[in-house]
Structure formats: structure tokens, C-alpha cells
Amino acid sequence: MTGENHTENVEEVQDEQDRQEEVPRQEGEEEPADNEDDWYEVDEDDDADSGFSDAESNDGEDEPSKSDNLAVNQPAGEHEGCEHYKRRCKILAPCCGEWFWCRHCHNESKMANERDYKKAHELDRTKIEEIECESCFHRQKPAAICEKCGIRFAEYYCDKCKFWDDKGVEKGAFHCDGCGICRVGGRENYKHCYGCAACYPPEVFENHHCLSAETMKNVCPVCQASLFESTIPAVVLRCGHGIHSTCLRELQRNAPTIVQAMRCPLCNKSTQEDMSGIWRVIDEEVARVRMPKEYRTTFVRLHCNDCESITPKVPFHIMGMKCGKCGSYNTQEEDRFTVEAPEGDDENVEEENPEQEQQQQ
Secondary structure, eight states, rough: OHHHHHHHHHHHHHHHTSSSSSEEOEEEEEEEOOOOTTBBBEEEOGGGGGGGOBOEEEEHHHHOOTTOOOOTOOOOOOTOOOOOOOSSSSOOOOOOOOOESSSSHHIIIITOOSOTTTTOOOGGGOOOEEEEEEEOOOOOOSBBBBBOOOOOOOOOEEETTHHHHHHHHHHHHHEEEEEEEEEEEGGGEEEEETTTHHHEEEEHTOOOOOOTTGGGSSOOOOTTTTTTSSOOOOEEETTSEEEEHHHHHHHHHHHHSHHTTOOOTTTTEEESSSSSHHHHHHHHHHHOOOOOGGGGTEEEEETTOOOOOOOOEEOOOOOOOOOOOTOOOOOEEEEEOOOOOOOOOOHHHHTHHHHHHHHOO
């Protein structure tokens, strides 16, 4: 199958892929989600006690308020926050005793950009005990308002998460006790599942497959970053494995074949429930592409990644080899062998379609 056909096929199934359950990042307070339409996001509040939650990428956490020309740990304009959130107070990191605008600023400096791996660490926001008003520089315990000058630090404040965001109300931020973190998109638009410790839109909640609360506490199989604490939306594949939505799209864009594009990087199972449309496309390609004469007596023993069955003898074909039990092309070759053609068959094979061969010549 050509690269162009592969790209078109991937795009055709992308809409279906986007309908998979997207699990909002557990640690949403931070960065924006890759796509405003991606569905579940979290606000900085990721009190991780309750496990992982789903939050759609509604405006909110996805797009932390960005100020012009901001550097990590540098005030925006008139002391109004960082590139992640607009706020008028800084936090004192209890782990290293340094001041930052938000947890992300701390983690970028002390984790992502820390050269000494022995000193690398992340901030537990629930342990924040001191903040500084950037209007009068008064220091106090975390609160919504400065006890000295009376300025409001942000329109939205969550005392449980120690989270401030001037655009929080606009984003529909709310704290979910079940998830243990702040979500965006409006409390009325989500329903919490205590089985998998996640929030879903009502229409998704009714039909979602309940997951183990441990699922999102694993790392993404592609980038190895935590799914639980990431601000990038995550999706749960048909097999139950979680992966960042951006990493999944990147895998699909760079996969050499359509089958590999729709395969879980951990267990190799197909990512969608219904792959029949893709299998029909490959059926057509197999029928269209005639194998060279020297391969027409070559067969393979196949293992199916989807149904786990073994098909002992399948004709070798460069476009794909089909499982004899479930019809999936998500298979892998276990053995290859040649079967001698019965006497006289060789000539028949050569002249199978003489007109087509003359046209090719």
C-alpha cells in the first residue's frame, strides 16, 4: 500500500479514534490540552489521593492563560502570573524553599531543566503553606484574598488544591472530590465514576468501560511521562491500555502501514472495536496486487494479535496476511515455508493471466 493511501486511510479512521474514551489528565492545573475539542481535562488541582480522573479539554485547563513574553518564574506585566496561569500571588515551594508562580514553573525548573538528576524533583502542591502577594509583597497562608491589601489573587481559587486561575470561572473550573483535583468544563457537564475514579460527560458515562483506578497511574508507553499527572489528554484503547492522545496521533502518522497505525504499542491489539472497514480495504489491495511467480508457493504460519489464534497455512502476501479465524490483518508471521506446486501447476501459474502480463510488458 502506498504512503499516500496509508495517510488517507489513517485520516479516515481518525474520526473514529477520536471517539474513544479520552481520559482527562489527573494533574490538570497546568498546561493546555493539545486540542480545545479534546475532551477531558484537568485543572492544576490534582490531589492525587483519589486516583485518576477524566476531564475533557474544554477551554479551561487546556489553555492556561498566557501572558506576553513570559519566562519561567518571571512575572507577567504587572505581577499577573506566568505563561501557565494568570494570578497575583506566588507560591513558596516547601521542597526547595524557592518562589514560583505555579507548580508548572517549579517543575520546569527543578525537574525538566535540572541538570543534576539527584536534585530533580516535582512539587506537591497540597503541601504549599506560604504565598506572597505580588501587589504588596505580603506573605501569608494560602487564601483567595490578600489579608493586607485586600486584592483578590484570582477569580477562581481552590483551597484543597492550592490553585489560583483568573480564567477559572470562564473555563468552568470546579473541584471534584472523587477525582481529588479540579476540572474544567462545568460541574453540571460531568458525572464521576467511583469505579474507575474518573469523570465523564453524561453521554459517555452511560456506555464507558469501567477501568481500574491504576490504569492512568502508569506511564505513557510512548513518551514515558506519567498519565496520571499529565496535562495532555489521555485515551484508553480497546485493550485497556492508556496513552496520551498526542502520542497516539504521532504513532499513527509515522507508522509504515495502516495496520501498524491502528495497533496498541504495548500488546499489539487493534485500537478499535470495529476494524472491518480497514480489513475490507486490505482485502481489495491483496486482490489487486499479484505476487511474483517465485512467491506463489510461499506460505506462512500466522499468529493473530487480536484473537490470539494460530493459522497454520496462509499464502504469503506483501500487502497483508489474514487470520483464518477472525479475519483480522493484525497478524504476525511465525514461520515461512515453501510448498512445491503439483506437477503442471507451474505452467498454469505462469499463464494465469496472459493478457495482463502482455499489458504489463
